[in-house]
Amino acid sequence: MSKELMDALDVLEKEKNISRDSLFDAIENSLVTACKNNFGRAENIRVEVDRNTCDFKCFADKEVVELEDDVMDPLLEICLDDARKIDKKAQIGDIVPVALNSKEFGRIATQNAKNVILQKIREEERGAIYNEYYEHEHDIVTGVVQRFIGKNISINLGKADAMLNENEQVKTEHYRPTERIKVYILEVRNGSKGPRILVSRTHPDLVKRLFEQEVAEIQDGTVEIKSIAREPGSRTKIAVYSNNPNVDAVGACVGVNGARVNLIVDELNGEKIDIVNWDENPGNLIQNALSPAKIVAVFADPDEKSAKVVVPDYQLSLAIGKEGQNARLAARLTGYKIDIKSETQAKDAPGFRIEDYMDDEDEYEEDEYIEEDDDETEVSDEVYTDEDVAGEDTEE
The missing domain is CATH 2.40.50.140 (Nucleic acid-binding proteins)
Structure with a gap:
């Protein structure tokens, strides 16, 4: 029986990921329960299980009294003569462990002991599963x-x-x-x-974890994902930064011929992913975030967390994006409230001077115009913030 029990414990430990000590505790508790059901009490009963051989013994700790007639409760007391058959040095008032024969337990007591073991196994199994997946929370x-x-x-x-x-x-x-x-x-x-x-399947960190799995430079800490904004099923913008000047953060995430990012796009069923460089300068970051649109000038106010952006007239719809998506994601990615205006709109604004918004070196050329499929939108003068996104998502 001990060999069979040991084999069963080995199987439970490997397949259910339940510790042997927990199983031994369950066996001991079940035998104590069986004793209680058999004798009506278990206050002085203890069970010892050998962890190596699985042999177990049940004992009732009884107090030694002088004569057999003095024994008021056989489960709690034992006369001196009987006690000295177990321990020759026993004296009146000592506590002597008396072995109990578990084979004498009735069917009900045995069944109850079995139920205690099974219940403990189920509890330990649930606990092991909980701990395993709790470790993978946010993964x-x-x-x-x-x-x-x-x-x-x-x-x-x-x-x-x-x-x-x-x-x-x-x-x-x-x-x-x-x-x-x-x-x-x-x-x-x-x-x-x-x-x-x-x-x-919609959480932005799903995309983040996918990049961490696919990009070795992110795994070893060379490249960091600084910010991420996502509209599930449509488009994600992700800002990355390299801690090594010799490593291109965007190139590492894209991979050779787009191999790395394409794996992630496939997993997301074709969701578009824009990867841009992170910059501590909010103006540069906003300009990167609004890619692929060309920017004439950016004026960012870090205190107000707002920015005014001027784009060429022919780039306004591209900067805003289809249904405002490009601007919304840029606002989420940077944490700034972005006001996008075309040059014409900006010049018509009272007190506007483009020289206040751009450096002498800033230039753009009309032949650098980039078209993006399906991104033609009605020219708008709206400000896109994270709150706008929440509102639109609710309406959809």
């Missing part, structure tokens, strides 16, 4: 689309199921059962029925 994992629960989706992560709620799904993505997808773990809660894992 990405690969799961398999399992089934639809209303508008939510159950994702199998291997040892546990996660829930992809409707508001964490990308509206342009269509998920199919048995499809493998990468998800970002938002939160791991420890419930009575096991860990509850909430995942996301």
